[in-house]
Amino acid sequence: MSIFTEGYFTMNEIQALDYATSVLNYFDLDADLSCKEIGDGNLNYVFRIIDSKSEKSIIIKQAGPFARISDEFNVSPDRNRIESDILKLQYTLAEGFVPKVYNYDSIMNCTAMEDLSDHVIMRQALIDHKKFPLFADHITTFIVNTLLLTSDVVMNHKDKKELIKNFINPDLCEITEDLVYTEPFYDCTRNDVIDTTREFAQKELWGDEKLLLETAKLKFEFMTNAQSLIHGDLHTGSIFVKENPTKVIDPEFAFYGPAGYDLGNLIGNLIFAYENAEATIDDLYEKKEYKEWLEETIVQVVDLFIFKFNALWIERVTEETANYKGFKEYYIGNILKDTAAITGCELCRRIIGLAHVKDITSINNIEKRARAEKICLSSGKKFIMSREIFKTGADFIKIVKEFENNIN
Structure with missing residues (x-):
């Protein structure tokens, strides 16, 4: 044997x-x-x-x-x-x-x-300031197809409920509930935060009762809204890239949850790459050019998602009530609201919490790192508190640029 x-x-x-x-x-x-x-x-x-x-x-x-x-x-x-x-x-x-x-x-x-060793992990490629012009198109096709086609809008409702049973994932969901929605928003002993950022977090996050209330709402939304079969951990470290192909890996956090979670997770990590470029590229022309590409990518990810989601909805919808006038706009609007909120949670938890990202930790200049972290935390708070206002890709990047201009 x-x-x-x-x-x-x-x-x-x-x-x-x-x-x-x-x-x-x-x-x-x-x-x-x-x-x-x-x-x-x-x-x-x-x-x-x-x-x-x-x-x-x-x-x-x-x-x-x-x-x-x-x-x-x-x-x-x-x-x-x-x-x-x-x-x-x-x-x-x-x-x-x-x-x-x-x-x-x-x-x-x-x-x-399949072995994807001929690809590179996207996070490292972005830290190396590489560009991938087809990425936004590729990733939005993946996100739209996997989210919409596993929802009640398209699926037979009984079949969807069987998938919900198959993808109940309590251990990994508990990690998300703790590390994303809970621990970053109080002075948890498991948090790992540099001193200058800790002072900022105490004032701007941990002491803000209105923010804490909103994060509680978001945590319960994550736990109870079985909207789509989500990847559950869709960041740039879970994506392999080459000049042409894009491959998404590591969906072990998958379960039925809010559709905006995957899109928000991705946007948050593209913002980390944006702040890495701000802090680490010395040549002003090179910095401007690379940040403009990242801006364009963030805008395209949101706007292509909306465009493709609308198109696939019209093509594949099976639920009769989903055809009622105004419902599609309501549904997509809620996804965008959740997307903004998750963008904010991701920006906060990767700065304060247990699991950091190399985009930020690899910034060797401590003053530049502290500035990048404050920009991410300030933007994250805004995404959470004002999540209803984010309707286009331009809305997302606008907030980050505003805090870049206001934080020294």
Whole structure:
């Protein structure tokens, strides 16, 4: 009997290589295989297996019983099953925008999938100040298709409820509820914040009762609004890019939640890239040019989302009442309101909370980093408190530019 059928254990590189040869029917019999653990995320173990003869390769992603970021988070390995299932579904809804899944193993809690090592993680590419002119078009197609086509507007309602059951994800949702909606908004011992920013947070966030009330409303909206099957962690670290293809990865936080969550998460992380450029590019012309591209990208992401959502709605709507005059505009308006709020929560939690982003932490000049963090926190608060006013892409970037001009 194979050790891989006796029960779950967390694999190392040697065991992952053995798994590839004894379980997966992917490589040639005479393959010359090597394995490297390449995971640098907060939760999982990721192994890359490559055949030096054929140059074929595969990724094995295994869910451990604890989050790598902290053993305080006890997370079910079932998240790997959720990730495998949603990648297969997303592949049918937005083919070409997610890696192909080859195998899911319920005993070892691991998924074998397409290797995207010829791509680069978008976060690092943006820190390196690379441009991707097709990104906004690609990512909005993915977001619109996966959100609208899994909603009650299009799906049979009973079928949708079956999907809700399949994607109940309590452990990962609890992490989001804590790290995104709760801990950044009080002086939590688990928060990690630099001294100058802590003083700002105490005054502008933790002491503002009106803000705290709004974040409580948003937390309960996240917990109760089963609107669409969301990715749940759609930031620039979960996107692989090349000049042409765009691939979305790591949907293990997936569940049925507010549709604006994915779009807001993405916009928040594009703003982090925008502030990284402001703080790290010395040449004024280069800085202006790159920030203008990021501005255009943020505007396009919002405006293309609205345009494509409207078009797909007209093409695919099945729910009779969704055709009532004014309902589509009401529905999209609520998504944009949620998008703004989530943009704000993401901007705050990545500055104050436990899980930071390299866009900000890689700013070596402490004064410039402190300024970038204050811009993000001020913008984040505005996005939350005034979320009804954000109707276009230009509305989103306008707020950030205003705080850039007002914060020294």
